[in-house]
Amino acid sequence: MKEYRTITACRSCGSRNLRKFFDLGRQPPANSLLKNPAEKEKPYSLSLSRCGDCGLIQLNETIDPKILFSRYLWVTGTSSTARAFARVFFSAAIARCPGFRPGRGYVLEVASNDGTFLLPFQERGFKVVGVDPAKNVASLARRNGIETRAVFFGEKAARALCKDYGQARLVIARNVLPHVANTRDFVAGLAAAAHPEGVVAVEAHWAKIILEGLHYDSIYHEHLCYFTFQTLERLLNQFGLFVFDVGASPISGGSLVAYASKQKRPEKKIVKTIRGAEARTRTNAFASWQGFAKRASAHRRLFKALLRKEASGGKRIAGYGASARSSTLLNFCGIGPAQLAVIADQNPLKQRLWTAGSHIPIRNPGEVFEVRPDAVCILAWNFKDEIMREVKRRYGYRGPFLIPLPNHPYKA
Numbered sequence: 001m002k003e004y005r006t007i008t009a010c011r012s013c014g015s016r017n018l019r020k021f022f023d024l025g026r027q028p029p030a031n032s033l034l035k036n037p038a039e040k041e042k043p044y045s046l047s048l049s050r051c052g053d054c055g056l057i058q059l060n061e062t063i064d065p066k067i068l069f070s071r072y073l074w075v076t077g078t079s080s081t082a083r084a085f086a087r088v089f090f091s092a093a094i095a096r097c098p099g100f101r102p103g104r105g106y107v108l109e110v111a112s113n114d115g116t117f118l119l120p121f122q123e124r125g126f127k128v129v130g131v132d133p134a135k136n137v138a139s140l141a142r143r144n145g146i147e148t149r150a151v152f153f154g155e156k157a158a159r160a161l162c163k164d165y166g167q168a169r170l171v172i173a174r175n176v177l178p179h180v181a182n183t184r185d186f187v188a189g190l191a192a193a194a195h196p197e198g199v200v201a202v203e204a205h206w207a208k209i210i211l212e213g214l215h216y217d218s219i220y221h222e223h224l225c226y227f228t229f230q231t232l233e234r235l236l237n238q239f240g241l242f243v244f245d246v247g248a249s250p251i252s253g254g255s256l257v258a259y260a261s262k263q264k265r266p267e268k269k270i271v272k273t274i275r276g277a278e279a280r281t282r283t284n285a286f287a288s289w290q291g292f293a294k295r296a297s298a299h300r301r302l303f304k305a306l307l308r309k310e311a312s313g314g315k316r317i318a319g320y321g322a323s324a325r326s327s328t329l330l331n332f333c334g335i336g337p338a339q340l341a342v343i344a345d346q347n348p349l350k351q352r353l354w355t356a357g358s359h360i361p362i363r364n365p366g367e368v369f370e371v372r373p374d375a376v377c378i379l380a381w382n383f384k385d386e387i388m389r390e391v392k393r394r395y396g397y398r399g400p401f402l403i404p405l406p407n408h409p410y411k412a
Contacts (some may be wrong), residue, residue, distance in 0.1 A: 010051040017052035022293035030220040030327035033353040057226040076116040090120035105169030111176035115146030158189035167195040174203040191239040209254035213406030216296040217325040253382035303409040318373035319343035321380025330358040344368035369395035377402040
């Protein structure tokens with residue numbers, strides 16, 4: 001595909017009935033970190049539309065996935081929250097796969113990253129296979145003993161996997177479907193890869209939580225689709241996958257995990273409950289998302305005011321967490337090194353680099369806290385509890401924390 005294109009039809013149903021409601025300006029890809037702040041970047045438009053037919057919230061722009069994902073900077077195992085949830089997820093997934101035991105089929109994870117979520121399965125004797133297009137993290141997974149193919153997933157890749165391994169008893173797709181431009185080919189691949197009696201577990205940042213918590217920082221070029229339960233279920237149904245249960249995930253500040261199968265199973269009560277919750281709160285209404293855009297603009301003013309107040313008198317503010325989400329927050333709000341002197345991040349792949357667009361240096365947390373910042377702004381706020389515990393315990397930090405989201409920025 002071309003390096004960049006603007007869509008003319010819905011990514012899920014193909015309708016041309018798209019209505020734009022939120023423009024975040026021109027921004028560089030969130031993970032295109034710089035080796036030095038003098039490097040030139042290429043910004044792209046970043047805006048959202050809603051499909052008037054199926055209701056899907058989606059980006060209007062698509063950047064070639066080879067630019068975004070061939071070398072990926074997020075490593076799942078660097079987060080203690082993710083590592084802990086991997087154990088919880090294992091138990092939840094196995095409980096929904098009656099009769100699946102070691103030696104009876106295998107587990108396939110799409111976008112498996114460094115293999116963190118496959119490790120609990122492997123440790124209990126299950127055969128596991130991972131697929132991830134990022135060669136660097138696929139290599140990390142293989143070093144961890146997780147068999148991983150570095151390819152982009154779709155129906156063709158699924159059929160190749162089936163030829164080598166057969167169909168999987170459990171197919172996991174965690175926080176990957178929102179990254180996919182061709183959602184139909186991807187879901188067709190999930191259906192093709194799954195055994196007739198198998199289970200497909202699809203996790204996505206729930207658009208209801210994005211809407212209610214004002215998670216506009218989750219909007220960046222890697223995230224092409226923002227699924228409500230209604231729009232996710234509709235897409236899965238098109239390919240013969242029927243949701244029978246739903247679980248919760250703490251990842252991304254609030255995600256849902258839809259468990260689906262090829263054979264229609266009795267729906268758990270939670271499925272009906274979630275459908276009703278979305279209807280009551282008008283999660284799928286265009287007017288709700290127009291309000292979301294207005295609230296984001298108001299939040300920008302409040303966040304900048306909080307940083308100005310805390311920086312008064314020459315105080316030094318450090319950021320924590322050079323996440324992809326922080327890129328949208330910083331660029332949309334116009335925050336740079338004048339407001340945040342440095343950003344701490346424990347991921348070694350990001351250290352000694354500069355943030356995209358905002359050009360703030362990223363350093364090892366030890367370096368950042370050695371010079372004793374006056375305040376810490378937790379940019380990776382969805383991991384705030386983990387981060388606050390860590391910096392207090394490891395670095396003895398006792399100053400204030402600035403939390404930008406959800407909803408309103410505040411000082412803790």
